[in-house]
Amino acid sequence: MRARLWLASVLLMTTAIIAPAHAQDRTQGRSMVVSRDGIVAAESPLAAQAGATILAHGGNAVDAVVATNAVMGVVEPMMNGIGGDLFAIVYDAKSGKLYGLNASGWAPAKLSAEYLKSQGIEKMPGAGINSVTVPGAVDGWSKLLARFGTKGFSELLAPAIHYAREGFPVPEWDAAYWADSVKYLEKNPNAAATYLVDGRAPRLGEIFRNPDLALSLEQIAAGGRDAFYKGNLARKIVAYSASVGGTMTADDLAEFSAEWVEPISTTYHGWSVYEIPPNGQGIAALEMLNLMEDFPLSKYGHNSTDALHVMIEAKKLAYADMYRYVADQRFSKVPVQGMLAKDYSAQRAKLIDMAKANCNVPPGKPAFPTTGDTTYLTVVDREGNMVSLIQSNYSGFGSGLVPGGAGFVLQNRGALFSLDPASPNVLAGHKRPLHTIIPGFMTRGQERIAFGIMGGFNQAQAHAQFVSNVVDFGMNIQAALEAARFTKHTFSGCDVEMEDRIPPDVRAALAARGHEITLRGSFSSDMGGGQSVRRDFSTGVNFGASDPRKDGEAVPEPARVK
Helix, strand or coil, X not given: XXXXXXXXXXXXXXXXXXXXXXXXCCCCCCCCEEECCCEEEECCHHHHHHHHHHHHCCCCHHHHHHHHHHHHHHHCCCCCCCCCEEEEEEEECCCCEEEEEEECCCCCCXXXXXXXXXXXXXXXXXXXXXXXXXXXXXXXXXXXXXXXXXXXXXXXXXXXXXXXXXXXXXXXXXXXXXXXXXXXXXXXXXXXXXXXXXXXXXXXXXXXXXXXXXHHHHHHHHHCHHHHHCCHHHHHHHXXXXXXXXCCCHXXXXXXXXXXXXXXEEEECXXXXXXXXXXXXXXXXXXXXXXXXXXXXXXXXXXXXXXXXXXXXXXHHHHHHHXXXXXXXXXXXXXXXXXXXXXXXXXXXCCCCCCCCCCCXXXXXXXXXCCCCCEEEEEECCCCCEEEEEEECCCCCCCCCCCCCCCCCCCCHXXXXXXXCCCCCECCCCCCCCECCCCEEEEECCEEEEEEECCHHHHHHHHHHHHHHHHCXXXXXXXXXXXXXXXXXXXXXXXXXXXXXXXXXXXXXHHHCCCEEEEECCCCHHHCCEEEEEEECCCCEEEEEECCCCCCXXXXXXXXXX
């Protein structure tokens, strides 16, 4: 009898330990990473680990973000690399200020709409040498380190050089992306030699090495940004461009410089949300939020029919303006303040009919001033410095072109130029194109959140959904990333893609309003993959989150044990 009573007591205690009285169900698949030390969230655990190790060795958030980004270019070459562009938002904890960096490259001086039309080209190429713009990433790294970094290229690029030379096992998502790109890579002998193994894509778990890229990174580690823009790598790029009929010159590379810019912002229910100004599409996320603020989304309910209808319609309105007006501000006047004005959004919001979808949304007329396929990663360090960084080749494997012996593809970002002379985004020499990649940042009181979600023109609408998840529905950053999303990659029509986790009755009600829904999987890559870190300055605690739509992870800084 005593034995039975003793056993019952032990079982009761065990049950209490395993299932706490106040346990609650949740919809998110994993917990946030929580630490008093730094956190790096990236699309590859190897890259995040490299950045976290830099933090443990005394580096700050900017040092860590460069190391992380460099590894990402090795392990996810279809999405990003030193042949692509970069944007960043840096939060400096000591001053409490935000700094924006636009490291997007310009078109070669001789590449213009007139030149392409003289060659019989009537539409901006999506691939090949005439889609190539100057890569901005390496100069972006250099600018970040010169202003905020504490370490040099030789230390920060060492992990990337290691993985390029010694190899890394190919992860799940990237194995799929790689397999889908075989025919594209086969079109260019250098690309095939660099990225294919016996004429095929490397398989899941197979060790992949890129010794040419290791050599290129070693040259940058030794010679800094000039090794890329003025040295041997520049000569390789220019010689290759000439060999395939391109217009890139040594001056196009040598004269390029990334620019520090003032982030633009709006408010959303007490939060301040920041994006990089045009030539990027971040302004569309802010305009979406202004439009959404005129509707009681929190009362409608998360991913309810009314909430989704408002957000989809707001996307159409904001993107119509973005596509009409956004361009390189050194060449065209962009009505930034007009597009962000609350009264302008209030007028545009009146165009949202709650009963039916609008399949033909024209741009508005904001007030003009009277004068003059991607990787996202983010870092917070123990002092609260934060970096929101996004970097891309644009399409998978960019232009599909690899300079001989370089080990990296050149981006095809020029594909986003227009050849219409009436467009503010018309192609011109040393002009930057309309850009899709955008880092995000949001603040309220003692809270700071760096976030970003990749995926071409998915990004601004995904940013708005993430912010709404946090602000309207009280989600933590991991839940906000994981929540089911919609995306609309087109600019006209009523087509929209949704993940199948959005309830069938909601989808049916949206279809009844005229939305033409294409159903995607539960965690679809069409919705992009994101990362986020949060800092609570009142407690000094950091939080990290990583989207299951990618191979990534939020990795905490290891303890600095002596």
